[in-house]
Amino acid sequence: MxxxxxxxxxxxxxxxxxxxxxxxxxxxxxxxxxxxxxxxxxxxxxxxxxxxxxxxxxxxxxxxxxxxxxxxxxxxxxxxxxxxxxxxxxxxxxxxxxxxxxxxxxxxxxxxxxxxxxxxxxxxxxxxxxxxxxxxxxxxxxxxxxxxxxxxxxxxxxxxxxxxxxxxxxxxxxxxxxxxxxxxxxxxxxxxxxxxxxxxASFDRPNINLMVQSGQNRLHKITEFLGRHHGQPGIIYCLSRKATESLAKKLKENGYNATFYHAGMNAQLRAKAQEAFLRDDVQIVCATIAFGMGIDKSNVRWVIHYNLPKNIEGYYQEIGRAGRDGAKSDALLFYSFADVINMRNMLSENDKAQTELQLVKLERMQQFAEATFCRRRILLQYFGETMPKDCGNCDICRNPPTSFDGTLLVQKALSAIARTQERVNMSLLVDVLRGSRNSQVLSSGYDRIKTYGAGRDIGTLDWHRYLHQMLNAGLIELAYDQNYTLKLTDQSRQVLFEGRKIELVKFEEVKQQDEPRIKEKPKREIIRDALFERLRALRKRLADELNVPPYVVFTDSTLQEMAAEKPTNKIAMLSISGVGAQKFERYGHDFISEIIAFMTEEQAKGSAIKGATHLVTWEAYKQGYSPEEIAQQRKLNPITIYSHLATLLEQGYAIPVKDFVSKREYDSIVEAIEKLGRDAKLKELFEYLDERYEYFKIRLSLAMYKKQYAW
Structure with missing residues (x-):
């Protein structure tokens, strides 16, 4: 090396x-x-x-x-x-x-x-x-x-x-x-x-759960989503400045701590909104893509796209702002065909040399939103990376769509397009198929064609989904230069006149995971989550004192590891991923104290926490109680308390051995250790010393000897 x-x-x-x-x-x-x-x-x-x-x-x-x-x-x-x-x-x-x-x-x-x-x-x-x-x-x-x-x-x-x-x-x-x-x-x-x-590097971010939902009732779906992410920071990306302000206002009216951010704000207001989010003073920021590369915040737990992004690169970079620390995170995209049309109109205003490329990228984004198989595989394929199997962490993998013979349904749609002389856009076609009597249908005379109302048994949203599948399959084309009217293709004619069969995919809304069948968390996980919240609160206090964002102190993943491992000494704390020597000197003792205090409180409540019992002894000992008094308080044998003190000394706590072992006793025990070796068992030392010294004195002396503490 x-x-x-x-x-x-x-x-x-x-x-x-x-x-x-x-x-x-x-x-x-x-x-x-x-x-x-x-x-x-x-x-x-x-x-x-x-x-x-x-x-x-x-x-x-x-x-x-x-x-x-x-x-x-x-x-x-x-x-x-x-x-x-x-x-x-x-x-x-x-x-x-x-x-x-x-x-x-x-x-x-x-x-x-x-x-x-x-x-x-x-x-x-x-x-x-x-x-x-x-x-x-x-x-x-x-x-x-x-x-x-x-x-x-x-x-x-x-x-x-x-x-x-x-x-x-x-x-x-x-x-x-x-x-x-x-x-x-x-x-x-x-x-x-x-x-x-x-x-x-691999573009796979397996910790991010990918989801796409229809663009109907977005606000209701967002509040449901936020109910499952209580207190977790997240970003909602919107297409327009007005939408960021409007959505932030509605969320605040619903009791959420939200703000907005866009390029139309002055620099001071933008900086204030961003700082509040970075410091966890605000949970939600509704933003345009102007809220972008400056987000170096590791504990963003979710990202929502209120509208379809214009390309996969932008989408990928924006969802990547969730879960930077490697912990589980969610990415939810709302999709409607109206977003595609709006985006195409916006892109067509750009430089002509760039428009063609941008429209191709938009189509790839649309295909991702309309996917019928693992979304992560599509995402990785875009960046030239193959994935041998489905990810298991996207809505398609969790709720695989089922296929059915959609030939009759497709024939109805194609027939309606033909009978309207290929002059209808997608929304108007759905109105015709569902038998709507709105002014546009009636004034055009479409209520008099043979296929009027032929698809009234299928909902509006499902019709749009089926038409998108037909579009992706090449059964119909979209005339972007003719107000997005639908056109028949050679494949359309194969279905209408040559008996070609068509399979379609039927979707069901993914059931949320907060239903009653979810098992109650084990006590161990409840305690771990409670400790994580305590450590998160401590991190916020320290960060505010230092005037830095909380994730600069420690990331969520580091706190989660602390909550799981419960380090109570320097060696254990330094083994936690993300705790270096500099950060330990600055924050380590505060977090150890918080963990010990939490474990002591839980032990006092009767919670059985592995490795906590000697810490309860330590808290009592620091308050001036003797081992005998602690034993009486805790209804334990004094020998157990002395054993706790020995464990604490081995873990680096300042236990005054002189209070329990005389110099003469210590020298005698050390002589035995040097004779039998520092790895000698306690029983061997006990017997070598003719059983003159109690086990706890031998153990304290051995710990002191191994730590090379001076007498």
């Missing part, structure tokens, strides 16, 4: 609290440490930041990170500082004096990571300033913004090719969560990367 990788692993544990790298991280870091340009495609929450933050710590000098949003820089710098890594940012939100101070720290070698916006990087004189520093690495975050083929193109990014022109010998790592092959190629060319190694 190279020295660099060994140092990288040590840095990962020391600063980030993780024992090992995630898939691909070590290979990426190895290439970066070797001075190689790298392009990294890794899903949101997959650990992209570690790919440049760890090398920045290990390499001499400074890493410059180009980041598109001030809020994102601020969050990442706060998290690095909490982890004990010197970091700073330079952007337009700071005064000249603040920027001057940070630049001086950089010149003095006191900063390891410096975050800058593209505008700051390219501002007059900044490259000259960087040339006075020992720059070890450039990291370009959200690199898809550089490509006009990407889903979030930003013109200011196109000038970043100057990095390689000005600093040809310094490696560049470009990172993004979403980029198809065309965008990947464009990123490499635009940044002028030198024969970069390209790393494409």
């Amino acid at each position: 190279s020295t660099g990788i060994r140092e990288a692993r040590e840095a990962l544990k020391l600063y980030f609290g993780y024992e090992q790298f995630r898939p691909m991280q070590e290979q990426i870091i190895s290439n970066v440490l070797g001075g190689q340009d790298v392009l990294v495609l890794m899903p949101t929450g997959g650990g992209k930041s570690v790919c440049y933050q760890v090398p920045a710590v290990v390499m001499p000098g400074l890493c410059v990170v180009v980041s598109p949003l001030i809020a994102l820089m601020k969050d990442q710098v706060e998290a690095l500082l909490v982890n004990g890594i010197p970091a700073a940012y330079l952007n337009s939100s700071q005064s000249g004096e603040e920027q001057y101070d940070i630049e001086n720290k950089c010149l003095n070698g006191a900063i390891k990571l410096l975050y800058v916006s593209p505008e700051k990087l390219l501002s007059a004189g900044f490259f000259s300033f960087l040339k006075r520093l020992q720059v070890s690495l450039f990291a370009v975050d959200e690199a898809h913004c550089i490509s006009a083929w990407g889903h979030d193109f930003r013109p200011e990014y196109t000038q970043l090719r100057a990095l390689k022109q000005q600093f040809p010998a310094i490696p560049v790592v470009a990172l993004t969560a979403t980029a198809d092959k065309l965008t990947q190629k464009d990123i490499q060319e635009q940044l002028q990367l030198n024969q970069p190694e390209v790393f494409v």
Whole structure:
């Protein structure tokens, strides 16, 4: 193993609290440490930041990170500082004096990571300033913004090719969560990367439950959904600014703690809304996609799309803001064909060179929404990744649709299209089939055709679903240039005149999982969840005191592991994923105290918590009670209490052995330990010492000897 990788692993544990790298991280870091340009495609929450933050710590000098949003820089710098890594940012939100101070720290070698916006990087004189520093690495975050083929193109990014022109010998790592092959190629060319190694991680986020529901009664469905996610932070993405405000207002009227966010708000109001959400002061934010890359919040438990996104890249990146910590999360998409029409109209207003590509991407998004098999497989296939079996964590897998002979139903629809001279759109066709007597049907004389009312036994929503399937199967076409009227195809004629049979899929709404048949949680899980809430409250208090978002202290997944494992000493706490040495020194003792207090309270209530009984003894001992008094209070044998004290000493608690063992006794016991070996059994020591000393004295002395405590 190279020295660099060994140092990288040590840095990962020391600063980030993780024992090992995630898939691909070590290979990426190895290439970066070797001075190689790298392009990294890794899903949101997959650990992209570690790919440049760890090398920045290990390499001499400074890493410059180009980041598109001030809020994102601020969050990442706060998290690095909490982890004990010197970091700073330079952007337009700071005064000249603040920027001057940070630049001086950089010149003095006191900063390891410096975050800058593209505008700051390219501002007059900044490259000259960087040339006075020992720059070890450039990291370009959200690199898809550089490509006009990407889903979030930003013109200011196109000038970043100057990095390689000005600093040809310094490696560049470009990172993004979403980029198809065309965008990947464009990123490499635009940044002028030198024969970069390209790393494409798995896009699978198995912890996210994928769901699609019809767009009818959205508000009612959202409140039902929120009822199952009480107190959990989440984002609702809406198509328009007006919709974000309207929905937030309705949710607040229903008792939910919600706010809104969109590009039409002034910067101060946007910052206030985002800060409230990041700090868990607000549970729900209703937002347009303007609420995007700055969301580095690890404990978002759900994302709802109120409207259909315009492409799979955007959808994937937005749902990726849920469950960044790896814990279970939900992604719910509402879909209606009206959303497709609205989106097509919006896209058609764009530059013609881009419109065709964007319309193709929209069609892929529509196919995902109308899927009849595992949604995750469709999602991964889009990014060029195959999945050998269904995921089991999407609505289709949980509620597989059943097929039926839909030939007669399809014939009715095709006949109605033919008899209306192919002049009806989907909604009007459904009205005709269901026998509606609205003004458009009657004024067009469609109430007089043979198939009028032929499908009145099928509901409006189901008709739309069947027509979407017919559209996807090529049985009908949509004339986008003729007000979205439906047209027959060669395949239509095969069904109408040549006896071709058609299978359709019948859908049922997925039953929610909060029905009475759900088993009551075991006592162990109830206690674990209660402790998690206690730890979450402690995290919020500490975060507020430090003026940082709660997830910067510890992620939800770290708290969940604490709640499950209940660490009550330093060694146990440091074994929790996400607890590094720096964070332990800062927060570890507070969380240990909270866990001990919780376990003591539960033990006092009669709850049987494994490993808690000696902690109850510890709480009583700290209050000044003798082992005999504690035994009397707890109705236990004094020998049991002494055994608890020995366990506590072994776990690193400050138990004064001198109160229970004399110096003469200790020396005699140590002599026996050194004779028989430190791994000798208590019984062996007891017998060797002619049974002169009680077991608890031997155990206390042995623990003290092994800990190498001075007498």
